[in-house]
Amino acid sequence: xxxxxxxxxxxxxxxxxxxxxxxxxxxxxxxxxxxxxxxxxxxxxxxxxxxxxxxxxxxxxxxxxxxxxxxxxxxxxxxxxxxxxxxxxxxxxxxxxxxxxxxxxxxxxxxxxxxxxxxxxxxxxxxxxxxxxxxxxxxxxxxxxxxxxxxxxxxxxxxxxxxxxxxxxxxxxxxxxxxxxxxxxxxxxxxxxxxxxxxxxxxxxxxxxxxxxxxxxxxxxxxxxxxxxxxxxxxxxxxxxxxxxxxxxxxxxxxxxxxxxxxxxxxxxxxxxxxx
Numbered sequence: 001x002x003x004x005x006x007x008x009x010x011x012x013x014x015x016x017x018x019x020x021x022x023x024x025x026x027x028x029x030x031x032x033x034x035x036x037x038x039x040x041x042x043x044x045x046x047x048x049x050x051x052x053x054x055x056x057x058x059x060x061x062x063x064x065x066x067x068x069x070x071x072x073x074x075x076x077x078x079x080x081x082x083x084x085x086x087x088x089x090x091x092x093x094x095x096x097x098x099x100x101x102x103x104x105x106x107x108x109x110x111x112x113x114x115x116x117x118x119x120x121x122x123x124x125x126x127x128x129x130x131x132x133x134x135x136x137x138x139x140x141x142x143x144x145x146x147x148x149x150x151x152x153x154x155x156x157x158x159x160x161x162x163x164x165x166x167x168x169x170x171x172x173x174x175x176x177x178x179x180x181x182x183x184x185x186x187x188x189x190x191x192x193x194x195x196x197x198x199x200x201x202x203x204x205x206x207x208x209x210x211x212x213x214x215x216x217x218x219x220x221x222x223x224x225x226x227x228x229x230x231x232x233x234x235x236x237x238x239x240x241x242x243x244x245x246x247x248x249x250x251x252x253x254x255x256x257x258x259x260x261x262x263x264x265x266x267x268x269x270x271x272x273x274x275x276x
Contacts, residue, residue, distance in 0.1 A: 026124065045113045064146075065149050067146055162194070
């Protein structure tokens, strides 16, 4: 009776440490996907993915909120992980049930490991660009530029994370035959839905960056939506910080009902802030 060499047995064993998890997510995702599909080391992968997501997204949130104040930095460090986890909690149940209905043989823990692995990759990417955001912060970038920068970075990291999830499910479909091919289209639709839910949740959890000109608020309710806020910030950057966008000129008519010296309120005051 022959036995396999100890080295080959060790190499076949699933990696369970945090360092091994990060290595797999960054440079050996095929092995990560294979172990998840085979059900190897799922508990450790779930734990490492969860803590990686929480820790590194909190780091990025702290860097984003540092523009306004230490309190805003702490607030953003708490809210950014909540943004990811809250969006996942809302979107994951429907995604898993639909996968089962269309014939997926992946268990709940396996699908969750793939999704958390993808989100942890997004968090790793966010942490990797923290030095870039700090550079712009320390060199005097204004609020609207930083807000757009963070929006683009978070969206980009999210897209790369969803691409990793797509690769993982494609691996399960093509290499193991435990994931139906027609479910890949559902995954793409779910990724778009995940993005929309995440954007709306981010809008409800704002501010993340914070405005130095306002007192600290953990949450702030603003009228409008995320898309109008982005358009407004682009306009502020194009017209210069502190300069209101040019409004169409209107020939003033005779004042009716206004006492002398009372100015009719405008949509944008002289400082560029919207009147309430």
